[in-house]
Amino acid sequence: MCGISGIIGTKANLTNITKMTDALYHRGNDNISHFISDGLALGHNRLSIIDLDASANQPYQKTGQPYTLVYNGEIYNYIELREELSELGHQFETSSDTEVLYEAFLEWGGDCLERLNGMFAFAIWNDETKNLFAARDRFGVKPFYYYQDKENFIFASEIKAIRKHVNVEVNKKVLANYMMFGSYGLPEETFYETIHQLPASHLLKFNQDAIKVMSWYNFVERVQKKRKELEGVKEHRVKHDYKQLLEESIALRFRADVPVGFTISGGVDSSLLLALVNQREDAKNIKGFTFYTDDERYDELPWVEKMVETTSTELHKVIFNASEANEAHDKLSKIQDEPYGGIPTLAYAKLFEEIAEQGIKVVLDGQGMDEAWAGYDYYQSDSSQTIQGQSNNSPFKASVLSEDLKAYAKKPEYPKPFGDELLDKQYRDLFYTKIPRALRFNDRISMASTTELREPFLDYRLVEYAFSLPKAMKIREGQGKYVLRQILSDYRKDVALAPKRPLQTPQREWLGEELSFMVEEAIENIEKSSFVDYFKIDEIRKEWQFYKQGSQESSFHLWQWISISELIDHEE
The missing domain is CATH 3.40.50.620 (HUPs)
Incomplete structure (x- = not known):
């Protein structure tokens, strides 16, 4: 469910946080609310799944508590956690998993994460200490992106919301690794230089312009024990x-x-x-x-x-x-x-x-x-290899890249x-x-x-x-x-007993025939853009000719060109 967003710093006001929730409208529009305090703005787009009542809307607060929560996801074992917390003296005003997460944090702090069975990305602000605590679920089902400069810390469920307030450049290392190795970046990276993602199973603490990121889930240790x-x-x-x-x-x-x-x-x-x-x-x-x-x-x-x-x-x-x-x-x-x-x-x-x-x-x-x-x-x-059904021939075409871009690549x-x-x-x-x-x-x-x-x-x-x-x-x-x-x-x-089938659509055939115009447009877009310095256009056209003539073991490189042409549009 939902989309979350927040600004801590000079840009924290209703106008700016509204731009972010507008950008995340598709993530939830059952309710869109904001919380504004001195130097803080939080936003929430709600897709109502559990407890449809307005009392479960976010940003979520409780009288007498300094905490404000914005949360995206579902805590599947919230009923069991609610019972446990009730036995510890906690009182509940809703039947939502949002309130259960809120109360769990009050009771156990960051240690509550180990008790959660769910998918989640959340941030909770302490108005007394001016601290932000954020966390992402074990495998990263729900997203959390952030940006920091000298005056602001900005976070959101999607990059587009952060970009409402940030000018960015493409991350050349991530771009080069995508083109040469098919990598979409390491867990903390994005295709944009100054926008980062909180890795799966990690938490983030922000206080007075300092960020601390650490793992909260030790998968390796748990597996070693389970193997025995x-x-x-x-x-x-x-x-x-x-x-x-x-x-x-x-x-x-x-x-x-x-x-x-x-x-x-x-x-x-x-x-x-x-x-x-x-x-x-x-x-x-x-x-x-x-x-x-x-x-x-x-x-x-x-x-x-x-x-x-x-x-x-x-x-x-x-x-x-x-x-x-x-x-x-x-x-x-x-x-x-x-x-x-x-x-x-x-x-x-x-x-x-x-x-x-x-x-x-x-x-x-x-x-x-x-x-x-x-x-x-x-x-x-x-x-x-990391691609199911891949032949011995590489699906990546390093020959089409300029030496300048290759220099950024690191396998x-x-x-x-x-x-x-x-x-x-x-x-x-x-x-x-x-x-x-x-x-x-x-x-x-x-x-x-x-x-x-x-x-x-x-x-x-x-x-x-x-x-x-x-x-x-x-x-x-x-x-x-x-x-x-x-x-x-x-x-x-x-x-x-049927064998695994790696392909589900005729992408190879379509890109060579009915959708060849998409490839042509992508090549032209690259050639006319500032990205042209990253590529050898003659080599791209040569590979394209090979493909049209029947060299179609993989279409991944064609889709890379199409994707990069869209990245150009987003950057410019």
Whole structure:
């Protein structure tokens, strides 16, 4: 739910914070409120999910307390926390998770974070000490960006809100690494030089112009402990325990005072989600949504329909055509603020538009299973790849870059805390590559349609459990997610044993044919802009000719050019 924003400093006034909440209108417009104090302005865009009453609006305060809270997300275990806090003497005026978070902070301070099971980014201001405390959830489902200069500290759920008050330049290192290695930046980086993001599982303290950022969740330590507990564990026990945890996670994420739906692909992850959702008593009232492009080489619709045959799900099929891509990209690039994942992301965005039209505000999806259960093909090789289904030829075209831009490039090096090749790759994907970028793409997609996306497979208990299992429980007989497939086999064996399909749309074909004009326009835009010094235009045109003549193993470099042309528009 929601969007948050704040200014501490000379720019803190109603006019400036209103510009920020206006920029975040799509994240929530059930209520838009502000709090102004001396040198402080806080804003909140509300998408009402739990406790729809106005008493739960934010910025949230309580009489006699110096704290003011702005919060984006959901604390799924808020009912249990409320009971615990009530026993400790806390009194509640609403039935919202917002008040539970507020009271939890009063009781435990920053230590409350370890008790939260949810997705969240929040900031709480102490008007007595003039301190700001902010935090982001374990895997970074909800965003938090910030900027600081000598006079102001500014934060928001999206970059565009900060840019209402800040002139920025492109981060050349992030741009170079994106072009050469496909990196979208390290956890604290953005594509803009002076705008930073609070990494997942980190907290931030701001006091008298000083910022302190630190980790609050020790994933490695928890996994090391869990690995010892799971040594020698039997397969039947894993199936039982993981399924039980997953059922609990799904139940928690159905806590809402508004309609809930879910997205479906033909993969193991969402198929298992579908199967378990249909065990619920209210299953017949829950709608499922999937997209397709009417291209049998890529569509997962046949697999989705196989799964739905065995359930009571009302399936909504949304077609995405090449003719829609250009207009959709123009809209979504402004929402994303930074380069994003191509035609599949556009198709997914259209799915959320349909979901919103159906009156559904909360959506579940299957994100996070591949990283926890070693589902990608490169987990079974000694490759350092981060792209599923990638050939031996690099999808990145360093030859099109100027030597000046190449000089900024530095191949990202990721921590290897486990000393185990598989676990270190999974750790990289969870905290540095796959999950951070997918969560950013998907948060913006869902919020663009003013809907809330929830990921039951990213419940930290599930991730820690699956991650800690012996390799044979994850990978066996050349397939990842082994035990997970065994669980799904109890429902649909043919779907459970199907190989993972890396491509979901005919992006390669469309960019070479129906959407070739988008590539041409991108090249022209780069050539006419200040970014031209970063590229060798003749080399770009040469690669483009190769592509049109049939060299189409990957279209990632074409999408990079399209993305960069939008970044130019945003910068200028």
